[in-house]
Amino acid sequence: MSTEPTPAMDFLGMSGKTFLVMGVANKKSVAFAIAKQIEQAGGEVIYAVRSEARRDSLSKLLADRRLIVCDVEQQEDIEAMAAELQRDNVTLAGVVHSIAFADYSDGIRPFHETTRRQFLQAIDISAFSLVAVCNAIKDQLANDASVVTIGISTTRMASESYGFMAPIKAALESSLAFLTKSFSRFSQVRFNAVAAGLLKTSASAGIPGYVDSYLYAEKVIPRGEAVSTNEVASTAAFLLSSRSSGITAQSIVVDAGMSINYFDADVVGAVTNASVD
Structure with missing residues (x-):
């Protein structure tokens, strides 16, 4: 990955700054895409x-x-x-928290059958970890550092293909306001989320039924093309930069307009025609 900032990326003002990126699993990871953009803007990345x-x-x-x-x-x-x-006297200009896990080893089951162990493990890894990490590294954060986590485009839609993770992501999203408030007592650190639509990643591919939902999303999205990992990464890079200094405790939805187009005539027609048949 190039570490030379391009003229376009100088806009972000990341050159010479250090960022912690948590959650890279492979080259398809959202965290990896974000890290690439940080490095292209001249920032240094420490990977956890x-x-x-x-x-x-x-x-x-x-x-x-x-x-x-x-x-x-x-x-x-x-x-x-x-x-x-x-x-090592590291000062972090920003942190990327791109960590989530849910145990679907028994397949996707009705939400009311979620076990205590599954739920608590998922909320520990996917939501509480943000609180625990930020508390531990608070002294290494620059006064105006930006923390960005990865959420989902809606936690109110009962998508069966996402199992019990939407309530977990809702807890993650809610924590942004509380972290912003508590950190404001001694800093100007900001906490935001990129609320991503359905993505084609290695992690999502392992969720039972996810691929069908992804294909459906492509039909509903007005442009007929799903959200890309790079589009999510670009929003995260903006939130990490000082250009977004007025944004905190927010979830920025990146779904290419899927949420405004559920009643697309072609999609509705395909469903009603199928039910008639």
């Missing part, structure tokens, strides 16, 4: 990955980059990452 195995698998993709292993289920890992950043 889940395990030693993940670090090894990314050794070629992220050659010559700094990688820290941090399993957010383990508080000692979070504290060790914070200690390493403090030891």
